[in-house]
Amino acid sequence: MRIDKLLANTGYGSRKEVKKLLKTGAVQINDTVVKDPQTHLDPETDQVTVHGEIVVYREFIYLMMNKPDGVISATEDDREETVIDLLEMEDQIYEPFPVGRLDKDTVGLLLLTNDGQLAHQLLSPKKHVPKTYYAKIAGLVTEKDIEAFKRGVTLDDGYITKPAELVILSTNEEENRSEIELTIMEGKFHQVKRMFEAVDKKVTFLMRIKMGPLSLDESLKPGEYRELDDEEVELLKQTS
DSSP, rough: OBBBHHHTTTOOOOOOHHHHHEEEEEOOOOOOOOTTTTTTOOTOOOOEETTEEEEESSOOEEEEEEEEETOSSSSSOOOSOOOOGOOOOOHTOOOOSSSSSOOOOOOEEEEEEEEHHHHHHOOTTTTTEEEEHHHHHHHSSOHHHHHHHHOOOBBBSSSSSSOOOOEEEEEETTTTTEEEEEEEOOOOOHHHHHHHHHHEEEEEEEEEEEEEEOOTTTTOOOOOEEEOOHHHHHHHHHHH
């Protein structure tokens, strides 16, 4: 890796700003001053310092966010606030992206990373990584719906969903509403909402609470996020 790329990726400024920094002689590789931005190094074995402070480089970043309502799952948008806008600059420099999408009005567990291979594996239809949602439903969810979801329901475009596990948490006949948990093994566009429409009901609130082995950290308030620990990253890699 080139020294200018490493420094830019670890928050020392743009490539142009890094070039100026290098010219000052403040950067050393293995105790040798380096001024050429094209100098190559091995980030695994070479020690880089700036003004005597060791630069810690890592290739990948893994974040868990409790996505809030009204924010879109995208890296950039001219009009809407994105989940990337919620990140600190020190995390944005790694250029993470959301693994899959949650609708603008859907909240809960969202994984962000710059590990493209892991993201691809987690989203691959062949892997069948389960995703669990908590939802409030307008209408009374019944055992008949549980059986229908277990068989697979036909969406508005004719697609038949894969078997899904529906659990009724509560029903309120007076208010004609229900609370449920639903685990699906795929991720079609607006899938949960469309599955309930297929049985003549409407989702009024939707939160993803689990993706593969990862459960939403309940200490995270809407819009907050944290890095995954090594054990959580390893669990994800085993899943994929």
